[in-house]
Amino acid sequence: MRPQLLQHVAELGAEDLPVYVYDLQDLSEHAAAIRTALPERVELFYAAKANSDPRLMDVLSDHVDGFEVASGGELHHIQRTCPGTAIAFGGPGKTPAELEQALQGGVDRLHIESEQELHLLTGLLGERTVDVLLRVNLPIALGPVALAMGGRPSPFGLEPGHLDRCLALLADDPRIRLRGIHVHLASGLDATAHLDLAGQVLTWASEWADHKGVGLTEVNLGGGMGVDYARPDRRFDWAAFGAGLRRLTEEHPGLTLRIEPGRAVTVYCGWYVTEVLDLKRSHGHAFAVLRGGTHHLRTPATKQHNQPFRILPADTWDRPWQRPQAQDEPVTLVGQLCTPKDVLAREVHVQRLRVGDRIAFALAGAYAWNISHHEFLMHPAPQFHHLDHAPVLAGPHP
Numbered sequence: 001m002r003p004q005l006l007q008h009v010a011e012l013g014a015e016d017l018p019v020y021v022y023d024l025q026d027l028s029e030h031a032a033a034i035r036t037a038l039p040e041r042v043e044l045f046y047a048a049k050a051n052s053d054p055r056l057m058d059v060l061s062d063h064v065d066g067f068e069v070a071s072g073g074e075l076h077h078i079q080r081t082c083p084g085t086a087i088a089f090g091g092p093g094k095t096p097a098e099l100e101q102a103l104q105g106g107v108d109r110l111h112i113e114s115e116q117e118l119h120l121l122t123g124l125l126g127e128r129t130v131d132v133l134l135r136v137n138l139p140i141a142l143g144p145v146a147l148a149m150g151g152r153p154s155p156f157g158l159e160p161g162h163l164d165r166c167l168a169l170l171a172d173d174p175r176i177r178l179r180g181i182h183v184h185l186a187s188g189l190d191a192t193a194h195l196d197l198a199g200q201v202l203t204w205a206s207e208w209a210d211h212k213g214v215g216l217t218e219v220n221l222g223g224g225m226g227v228d229y230a231r232p233d234r235r236f237d238w239a240a241f242g243a244g245l246r247r248l249t250e251e252h253p254g255l256t257l258r259i260e261p262g263r264a265v266t267v268y269c270g271w272y273v274t275e276v277l278d279l280k281r282s283h284g285h286a287f288a289v290l291r292g293g294t295h296h297l298r299t300p301a302t303k304q305h306n307q308p309f310r311i312l313p314a315d316t317w318d319r320p321w322q323r324p325q326a327q328d329e330p331v332t333l334v335g336q337l338c339t340p341k342d343v344l345a346r347e348v349h350v351q352r353l354r355v356g357d358r359i360a361f362a363l364a365g366a367y368a369w370n371i372s373h374h375e376f377l378m379h380p381a382p383q384f385h386h387l388d389h390a391p392v393l394a395g396p397h398p
Ligand SMILES: *Cc1c(COP(=O)(O)O)cnc(C)c1O
Pocket: 047, 049, 050, 068, 070, 090, 091, 184, 187, 188, 222, 223, 224, 225, 260, 261, 262, 263, 264
């Protein structure tokens, strides 16, 4: 946590909590570092579904080559918040209305998920043209990863064996230009695993293109760069990844590569800050009940992990009774929901935790608020604060 962030949180009153604080300076520096680590010929897109907060999009638009959207809603949102940016539109089950929205302009690449989608597109095109990538579910051995979306039965993308039928449709229709292949096979990969995957994908793609006589110019390698919630300091090795991608671009000189990470870009800049409302014991276990809960930050419930956090001690206590506290023992941090699933961190050892202390949950910048079930129990929504980033000045201040 930067000192500015700590100070901001310290100045908030209890009724300002819970709050999501987005550190825009942190995001800006992180995105710039990712861009710097990547070779020129690798395009960096951001997968908007990880977190599409407009202020974050505004910061990111300075660093990325474009945005990947996965619905008509996201498409509309990104077109409004980042006018003129490049957009790739993917995702399963696109409706005819969404395809029509994509065709009306502003979408550079449409990721085709099925043969049915190609048929729909053909019927909608009229005089228009469209640039597409075929999303392929490749039979690649991935090893144990957090969320595998390919290489096994999956609703995403096309089986390699079904590509021929798509190629036949495309051959008959010059309005649909096949630019290349899209894969997004897994999430939670480290740099070595992701590079291994990328190498296998590129080998497959060039052999396939040669074999079928397809002029392949682009491969989108997807997202899924890993975030370690148990070790927030251990980050995806963008430098090693960039160096590996450079080697791959040299081996495949005719190809433009693109990646579209979401989580690993925005996760670190977001904090969910709240306070301990109650601290009690049950069957020998300490429970801290926090203002808010998984209806604001669903990530630990969906991923079944302990959300990492920092305790920000609050030293004032003006109640006439003894302040409830836990000391040198494991505590389970729960929210205000009437369900045993409302757990943010389970049996985490603390030196000391008291009613009124504040808790800042880290890694809350991606798949956090936007995947949560906000309406459950009708508690108030959190506030959203954005810590502005100071403009980076090239020279001394005038
Ligand atoms: C979700 C998604 C991404 C981003 O994945 P992260 O794990 O957030 O990096 C990229 N591409 C596609 C097609 C996706 O569905």
